[in-house]
Amino acid sequence: MTLLSVQNLRVSFDTEAGLVEAVRGVSFSLGRERLGIVGESGSGKTQTGRAVLRLIRPPGRIEADRMDFDGQNLMTASEREMRALRGRRIAMVMQDPKYSLNPVMKVGAQLMEGLRQRDRLGRAEAHAKAVAALDAVQIRDPERVMEAYPHELSGGMGQRVMIAMMLIPDPDLLIADEPTSALDVTVQAEVLSILDGLVRTRGMGLIFISHDLRLVARFCDRVLVMFKGRVVEELAARDLMQARHPYTQGLLNCLPRIGGPRVPLPALDRNAEWAR
Amino acid sequence: MALIEIDNLSVTFTAKGRPVHAVRGVSLAVGERESYGLVGESGSGKSTILRAICGLAPVSGGTIRIGGQPLPEPRGRAFSRQVQMVFQDPYASLHPRHTIDRTLSEPLAIHGIGETDARVVRALEDVGLPASFRFRFPHQLSGGQRQRVAIARALMLEPKILLLDEPTSALDASVQAETLNLLNRLRAERGLTFLMVSHDLAVIDHMCDRILVMQHGQAVEELPREALAAAAMKTAYAQSLFAASADRMLES
Numbered sequence: 001m002t003l004l005s006v007q008n009l010r011v012s013f014d015t016e017a018g019l020v021e022a023v024r025g026v027s028f029s030l031g032r033e034r035l036g037i038v039g040e041s042g043s044g045k046t047q048t049g050r051a052v053l054r055l056i057r058p059p060g061r062i063e064a065d066r067m068d069f070d071g072q073n074l075m076t077a078s079e080r081e082m083r084a085l086r087g088r089r090i091a092m093v094m095q096d097p098k099y100s101l102n103p104v105m106k107v108g109a110q111l112m113e114g115l116r117q118r119d120r121l122g123r124a125e126a127h128a129k130a131v132a133a134l135d136a137v138q139i140r141d142p143e144r145v146m147e148a149y150p151h152e153l154s155g156g157m158g159q160r161v162m163i164a165m166m167l168i169p170d171p172d173l174l175i176a177d178e179p180t181s182a183l184d185v186t187v188q189a190e191v192l193s194i195l196d197g198l199v200r201t202r203g204m205g206l207i208f209i210s211h212d213l214r215l216v217a218r219f220c221d222r223v224l225v226m227f228k229g230r231v232v233e234e235l236a237a238r239d240l241m242q243a244r245h246p247y248t249q250g251l252l253n254c255l256p257r258i259g260g261p262r263v264p265l266p267a268l269d270r271n272a273e274w275a276r
Numbered sequence: 277m278a279l280i281e282i283d284n285l286s287v288t289f290t291a292k293g294r295p296v297h298a299v300r301g302v303s304l305a306v307g308e309r310e311s312y313g314l315v316g317e318s319g320s321g322k323s324t325i326l327r328a329i330c331g332l333a334p335v336s337g338g339t340i341r342i343g344g345q346p347l348p349e350p351r352g353r354a355f356s357r358q359v360q361m362v363f364q365d366p367y368a369s370l371h372p373r374h375t376i377d378r379t380l381s382e383p384l385a386i387h388g389i390g391e392t393d394a395r396v397v398r399a400l401e402d403v404g405l406p407a408s409f410r411f412r413f414p415h416q417l418s419g420g421q422r423q424r425v426a427i428a429r430a431l432m433l434e435p436k437i438l439l440l441d442e443p444t445s446a447l448d449a450s451v452q453a454e455t456l457n458l459l460n461r462l463r464a465e466r467g468l469t470f471l472m473v474s475h476d477l478a479v480i481d482h483m484c485d486r487i488l489v490m491q492h493g494q495a496v497e498e499l500p501r502e503a504l505a506a507a508a509m510k511t512a513y514a515q516s517l518f519a520a521s522a523d524r525m526l527e528s
Contacts, residue, residue, distance in 0.1 A: 154319075184317040185477070185517070185521060186317050187318075250450065255449055255453070256453075256456065256479055257481075258504060258521065259481065259505030260482060262482070264460065265482070267454050267457070
């Protein structure tokens, strides 16, 4: 069953320096599976994720031949209908907990805010649900974290709080924008396995945006590789090592490997025919 | 004799009236022209060691010697001619309102070195930036280009030792490759000694001859590069760090 289908998505910005086309004709469809979007900075992967939620403000423009979520046309939906979708049906986990949590509000209050406002729950019930959500992301002492301010948490804890917050309304689709790139390797593996477990048990669709090809290969079913606003290759994650496109191969080869040879790492050729 | 000798170093901060032991009795020695890596998760004290060498952290015990000499307090000019540091975040480590030219010529002015023009042009060339970048501001550069400027700045005084604090962890994979290649080339050309901090084992493995694994401010295990590649670490923590390395993910 298709949860989300996007055809010929374009995102452009009118800037002083002229028209910038961040996304140029991206098409994909997604069921209840894990889709990875990989690319370098500026490849348009984040804008693709934001466009699905229509989170691009003027002067940015979103155009698409089609963008449907579960039978609903996202291009023609009113702001009110979009608000009903955001959070409740489609949630997004942002990159850096330092900038995405409210610094002057306790974690507990932030977690409960949605429950109180959106779901009209009482204080005690909202508190219980928030604690349960923190528990689900394996925070050992949820009551203490509820009373903490974001700056009192480590990066890994902050990222788990954000994941907990997004999962409270039980969305059908989760968009994770570089959810672990601000974290250490060991913490990264931990946060990913938590996310993986939650996606599996709840049967959610997941769009996982990252610049780390190895991570995406391990974590997703299918991978879109983006360059300069276009999808250059789409392939099953397990076939990643057999990628044909020179850009995908370049992204794979430029990573150092443990025990690899001490030769200069191959750099990406951005001037090749396909890069135009 | 080793160029950098750290003996039983301890660093203690005071936070909210309580002592925080960031580094606890770490010893290491880095030979001339060697590249030495410090690995560990956040808070393991690896960056604090670099900062302690520069006199930016409160040393509470132990000694640091460079070329056999104990370091003066404050560090002074002779020290900055010998040791320079490249920081993690190229967005935060360059002065936002100084042009690249001003950033690069400042160390020359402080140390009374002439030929500023020629040296700045050569420095840009050395790190692979076009000369037209000279009068730009940091916000007009990408992350990778900024890190090149930061490396050029560190090399202005022709130091022997470069302290690298996660120099590529804020960069994309492809830009990381270019920056690592640049660092390796400069090390070979100038006979530099590297003390490098990273949480990415694959990067450390690519760059360093010997590795010290750290946890909770303590040294866990020192490994030569071959032992890392052969997964011949003795401690459980080093094993788990190896297993969690993103590099391993493709093979499983």
